[in-house]
Amino acid sequence: GAGVSQTPSNKVTEKGKYVELRCDPISGHTALYWYRQSLGQGPEFLIYFQGTGAADDSGLPNDRFFAVRPEGSVSTLKIQRTERGDSAVYLCASSPGRGGQRFFGPGTRLTVT
Amino acid sequence: SQQGEEDPQALSIQEGENATMNCSYKTSINNLQWYRQNSGRGLVHLILIRSNEREKHSGRLRVTLDTSKKSSSLLITASRAADTASYFCATDGRGGGADGLTFGKGTHLIIQP
Numbered sequence: 001g002a003g004v005s006q007t008p009s010n011k012v013t014e015k016g017k018y019v020e021l022r023c024d025p026i027s028g029h030t031a032l033y034w035y036r037q038s039l040g041q042g043p044e045f046l047i048y049f050q051g052t053g054a055a056d057d058s059g060l061p062n063d064r065f066f067a068v069r070p071e072g073s074v075s076t077l078k079i080q081r082t083e084r085g086d087s088a089v090y091l092c093a094s095s096p097g098r099g100g101q102r103f104f105g106p107g108t109r110l111t112v113t
Numbered sequence: 114s115q116q117g118e119e120d121p122q123a124l125s126i127q128e129g130e131n132a133t134m135n136c137s138y139k140t141s142i143n144n145l146q147w148y149r150q151n152s153g154r155g156l157v158h159l160i161l162i163r164s165n166e167r168e169k170h171s172g173r174l175r176v177t178l179d180t181s182k183k184s185s186s187l188l189i190t191a192s193r194a195a196d197t198a199s200y201f202c203a204t205d206g207r208g209g210g211a212d213g214l215t216f217g218k219g220t221h222l223i224i225q226p
Binding site: 004033035043044091099101102104105 | 143155157205214218
């Protein structure tokens with residue numbers, strides 16, 4: 001079956017603009033995770049959904065970041081008033097339930113100019 | 114914050130040799146996972162070892178876990194050029210947030226043909 005997909009694969013935006021990043025998890029996976037990875041670093045946790053609800057959003061860096069998963073499948077990560085420091089690869093992952101192996105998407109490379 | 118720390122940060126070996134990477138962590142865990150990443154994009158799950166296991170094998174991969182030393186190692190035998198990638202350990206913790214999966218900074222492995 002299809003794996004986790006993310007769109008767009010690359011996004012270039014100007015400082016101060018609003019962006020949305022989309023994640024399509026594996027069908028039937030109830031858990032969905034967003035991570036952010038800067039160059040030379042490991043992925044850093046942002047937010048975790050179980051079904052439609054955000055079970056843990058402790059990794060979101062500030063209130064410019066927000067994520068939704070309204071129907072328990074597709075998720076959108078929203079970043080307002082982007083800053084150059086937001087430039088990174090944003091990774092989405094899903095798993096059948098909480099914990100265990102995560103299945104990662106290819107990521108969205110965000111560049112803020 | 115990142116709990117796992119991989120060692121070495123970079124490793125270059127000849128094709129056919131064995132590659133060993135180490136990971137240390139700080140808090141108690143449910144399990145420890147190893148992932149591979151090519152070209153800074155999506156991560157691929159390699160192996161999961163539970164806290165009550167000491168060793169696990171999968172093909173050319175061998176993972177050990179020493180919970181008393183809070184350390185793990187990943188051994189890749191008979192390396193191939195296609196094994197060139199970054200390798201990350203990730204701990205699935207007992208006491209962390211609902212997500213619980215924390216990545217290290219990774220080991221960049223280069224296999225010389």
